[in-house]
Amino acid sequence: MLLATAVVTYVLAAWMVAPGFYDGFGPQQPYHWTCPPSAAGANTKPSSGHVDIKVIGGVSDANSAFTNDGQIVLGFLPGAFAVAPGQTTISVDIAPLPTCPQPPGIAFVTNVYHATANATLVKPANVVLLYSNLLPAPSAIYLAPDPNGPWTSLGANREAMPYTITTTTKSFGYFGAGYPVTSAASGAVRIGGGSQVLPIVVAVLIGLVLLAGIPLAAMRRRRARGEVEPEDEA
């Protein structure tokens, strides 16, 4: 009875949050979706970001632009921007696109963000995008001058932190992470694969909790009363 109550309690508690909370494998916070997938729990809209980068001696300072939820970070080296005469600051803005582009040949697994600045890049900037564990891992970051495309793959660095993808860019525009739809998602272990069979299998296995637990528990109680021989535990 206690076990059954614990099962129900767990299912209810886990149902109230987005899946993927074990042992820190998941992102540090649930992803904020523009277009949440069906598996997402309660969703918070993604945020935008802004930074003013100082120009010192005609050279732009090192700095980063990021959204308040940290889902995209643009990192700039010293002198990353072409500074106009008399310019004292460079403004960089990042905003999530309110729509979710689905260009042919690409499946985005993150929001698409629009990054703009009042100066052009002369040195590559780092781009870091967080992604969720609810969708397959992306294989590249894509850039486009317009939400309708054309989208260009910027690739991805190999040594990104879990649930982040990084690359560099030489220009601003629209950024999103995804993978080519002609290939399987990279680096992912998928269990179930979207099949409707999985919930049925899960339901059957839940029944096995009782089938497996009752004999073990009964055996333990009989042993406690001295009705059976000691267990052969070594």
Added chain:
Amino acid sequence: MIAVRNRAHPAVRAVLVGAYILCVEWARTLLATQPRMAIVSLMLGGVALGLVAAGLPADRLGLGTSRFGLRIIGGLALGAVLLLPAAARSGAVPILPAGLAAAAVAISVGEELAFRGALYAALEELGGAPLAIVGSTVLWTAAHALSHPPEFLGAVAAAGLLLALWRWACRDLVAPVIGHVIADLAL
């Protein structure tokens, strides 16, 4: 640690085991925030947690071999329960990057040996099954406080309670290990 565990008063032993587990869990969480240390921290954390059970008799840890088939089936079933909320909503569970699979196995086995193994045994010796179940669940939840957003801790606690109750009802750790590994691999 092993010497202290074998000779100390049960209360001292339980406090030391609990403090060690908490320190390891929080340290590996902080280490994981450093660049390129995520997998290393999980592997090291798993090994360090597993060490706390070293030297304890298998029967005190619940690692017997009797009714082994039932224990395995129980583990599969516990894994299914842990995955149910995700699977029922989307028809597919979330996806763990393949590079983390070995680390997932290491940390889940280490956590079970530590929380439902050594810590449970120490608390049970000190105050019986109720203290073992509640105490191991509370420490399990506290250990995940740094790595999980607050809204997730209720589900974490419920999972810990379920695994601890299985450990008590069946005097078995094999099934929690299997269920935890399955859940971590999928989630």
